[in-house]
Structure formats: C-alpha cells, structure tokens
Amino acid sequence: MAWQLPPLPAIRVFEAAARWRNFTRAAEELGMTQAAVSYQIKLLEERVGAPLFTRKARQVVLTETGAALAAQATQAFSLLSEAYQSARGGAAGHLSISTMQTFASNWMSERLxxxxxxxxxxxxxxxxxxxLVDFTKEDLDIGIRIGAGEWPGLTSHFLFKGDYTPMLSPRLAESVGGIRQPADLYKVPLLGHxxxxxxxxxxxxxxxxRPDLVRPGPTLGAQFYEAVSAIAGQGAAILTSNLYQSHIADGRLIQPFKTMGTDDHSYWLVYATSRRNMPKIKLFKDWMLEQTKGLRVEG
Known part of the structure; x- marks a missing residue:
C-alpha cells in the first residue's frame, strides 16, 4: 500500500504550531527559526490546497481545515511517539499523573x-x-480534576461526587458530649470557618x-491540612466525604451526619483525547473506574 502522506517535516512543524497557536513557540520547541517554520507551513498549505492558519497581528488562528488536520496530526504523532518509546524499551512504562494534593495524599496514596x-x-x-495542566504541551499522561467534566480536547470519566460534610476526631466529639445535631458543632472550633x-x-x-456562634479554628488554606488538624483534635473540618472513608473506618475521624453539602462538582479522570488508545492510559483508566465504582451513585 502506498501511503498518501504530506511532507513529514512540514506536518511536524504544523502540529507544533497548531498546538502552541504561535509560530515563534513552535520554532523554539523544534529548534528552528521562525522563518523556517513559516516556510514549512506555507509548503503544507500548498500541498493541501487551502490555508491552515489565519494570520493576525500577534497570533495565528487555525482555519476550519487547519483545525481538522491538527486534531488528527496530534493524535498521529502521539501514537508514533508511544510506539517509538515502546520500541526503545522502558520509557513507555512511565505513567505520569497530575492530581491535587488532597486526592493524592488520601485516596490515591492508599491505593496506588x-x-x-x-x-x-x-x-x-x-x-x-x-x-491547570495542558496535556497537549506537558509530559503528563492522566489527570484527576474537579469540575463538571467538560474540558476541550480531553476525554473525561466520572469517578465520584465531591459532596462534603463535617468530620472531627471521636475524642473531640466525646469531650463536648457528642455531636448529635448541627448546633452541636458550635461547641467545637470550626476549621476554615x-x-x-x-x-x-x-x-x-x-x-x-450562625457565624456569631462559631468558635473559629485555624484556616489552613487546603482541605488536606484541615483534615490533618481535625484528626489531631483541633476542630471540625468540612471534608469531601468520599476521600476520607478509610479515616472513618479506622476511627481517625467520625462523620456525625449523613447530610451532604454539594456544589455539583465531581472528581473526573481525564486525558488528552488524542492519546486515548495508549495501552498504559487504558490500563490505568480501567483500574481507576474499577476502584471507584462503589463511590458512584446511579441516577
């Protein structure tokens, strides 16, 4: 079979320029001059028979034809890179994951x-x-994100809801006679009140x-630190329930109420759609979905 291919140097330059939306940044990545980048883009446009970019004062914008070609070019180079690394041995066995500290230090570190x-x-x-990681420009394979599940260029898989509720150490709860109704929380310091x-x-x-009834505890700036403070008996923290189930199971924390607060944000596993067929990404995606299936609520 004779492959109908564009000039490979030109398509490589085009892919980088499309990713950066900038000829200068593409030139820096490829170790070329900006003039050389412009020449290769012009060459490719002549072969395609249509403009791939609209040139503006300080930026370039993909045309409809350019956008369609860019998506496929990035996927093709991604697959080629993975195959090359696999052939070299070892390098393809590296999986890099971007996640927030709270998720990494609790759920992820306990299961990875x-x-x-x-x-x-x-x-x-x-x-x-x-x-916020840009998976098209950085050497990261998978991310864990909080949001509504829609990010351009990324495939998203729902893991679990990010609902939250107060938690505190059993020792602190006992010291005030127990936490049985919401008003009882005013008996203890509220972390990040x-x-x-x-x-x-x-x-x-x-x-x-009732802010006037609150006993202010420290505001530590991150859920992870407030959870540590709550375990130490320094106050009640409001925490993402699904991230602290093991802490409840082993008695480090108690969850006095079934009531959950919500802001409609959830945890998602994401990766660049262009890399969706990479074996290591598929393996980790399937593993994560299996590990979190008990936390997903249907309907």
Whole structure:
C-alpha cells in the first residue's frame, strides 16, 4: 500500500504550531527559526490546497481545515511517539499523573500500590501541583480534576461526587458530649470557618449557619491540612466525604451526619483525547473506574 502522506517535516512543524497557536513557540520547541517554520507551513498549505492558519497581528488562528488536520496530526504523532518509546524499551512504562494534593495524599496514596503491583512494568509518578495542566504541551499522561467534566480536547470519566460534610476526631466529639445535631458543632472550633461549604452544609441540614456562634479554628488554606488538624483534635473540618472513608473506618475521624453539602462538582479522570488508545492510559483508566465504582451513585 502506498501511503498518501504530506511532507513529514512540514506536518511536524504544523502540529507544533497548531498546538502552541504561535509560530515563534513552535520554532523554539523544534529548534528552528521562525522563518523556517513559516516556510514549512506555507509548503503544507500548498500541498493541501487551502490555508491552515489565519494570520493576525500577534497570533495565528487555525482555519476550519487547519483545525481538522491538527486534531488528527496530534493524535498521529502521539501514537508514533508511544510506539517509538515502546520500541526503545522502558520509557513507555512511565505513567505520569497530575492530581491535587488532597486526592493524592488520601485516596490515591492508599491505593496506588495496588496498581503498581498489578503492573510492575509501569513506573508511576504523581504531580501534585494545583495548576491547570495542558496535556497537549506537558509530559503528563492522566489527570484527576474537579469540575463538571467538560474540558476541550480531553476525554473525561466520572469517578465520584465531591459532596462534603463535617468530620472531627471521636475524642473531640466525646469531650463536648457528642455531636448529635448541627448546633452541636458550635461547641467545637470550626476549621476554615469562612469556607462557603459551611454555609451550604448547614442549609442542606435544615439549619441556619450562625457565624456569631462559631468558635473559629485555624484556616489552613487546603482541605488536606484541615483534615490533618481535625484528626489531631483541633476542630471540625468540612471534608469531601468520599476521600476520607478509610479515616472513618479506622476511627481517625467520625462523620456525625449523613447530610451532604454539594456544589455539583465531581472528581473526573481525564486525558488528552488524542492519546486515548495508549495501552498504559487504558490500563490505568480501567483500574481507576474499577476502584471507584462503589463511590458512584446511579441516577
């Protein structure tokens, strides 16, 4: 079979320029001059018979033809890269995951070893930065994100809801005679008491949040730190229920109420759609969906 292919140097340059939406950035990535990038793009446009970019003052915008070609080009280069790494051996066995610290330190760290044992040929690393990763430009394979599940260029799989509820140490609860109704929470310090989650949760519980009755606890800036403080008996924290089930099971925390607050945000596993067929991504996706199936509520 004779493949009908474009000039490969030109399509490589086009893919980089489409990804960055910038000829200069593409040139830097490829170690070329901007003039060389422009020449290769022009060459490809002549072969295609249509413009691929609309040139503006300080940016370039993909045309409809360019956008269609760019999506397929990125996928093709992604698959070729994976095949090349596999042929070299070892490199394709690296799986990089971007996730927030709270998820990594609780749910993920307690279970990731199971995946590693099942697939010892894959080396897993975590990036726990809170920044929003661009999977088309960074060397990261999979992400865990909170939101509504819709991100351009990404395939998303629902893991579980991000509903929240107060939790505290059993020792602290006992010290005030127990926490049996929402008003009892005012007997203990509330960690991160200005967090809107507290207001939402009290409303869901059929009670008005009373800031004037609150015993302020520390505001530590992240759910992970407030959970640690709650375990230490420093106050009640409002936490994502699904991330702390093991803490409840082993007695480090108690969840006094079944009532949940919600902001309609959930946890999702995401990856670049262009990389959806990579074996290591499919393996981890299937494993994650199996591990979280008990946390998904149907309907």
């Amino acid at each position: 070893g199971l995946f590693q044992q099942a697939h010892p040929e894959i080396i897993v690393t975590l990036d726990t930065s809170s920044r 200005t967090d809107p989650w507290w207001v939402n949760w009290f409303k869901a519980a059929g009670s008005e949040f």
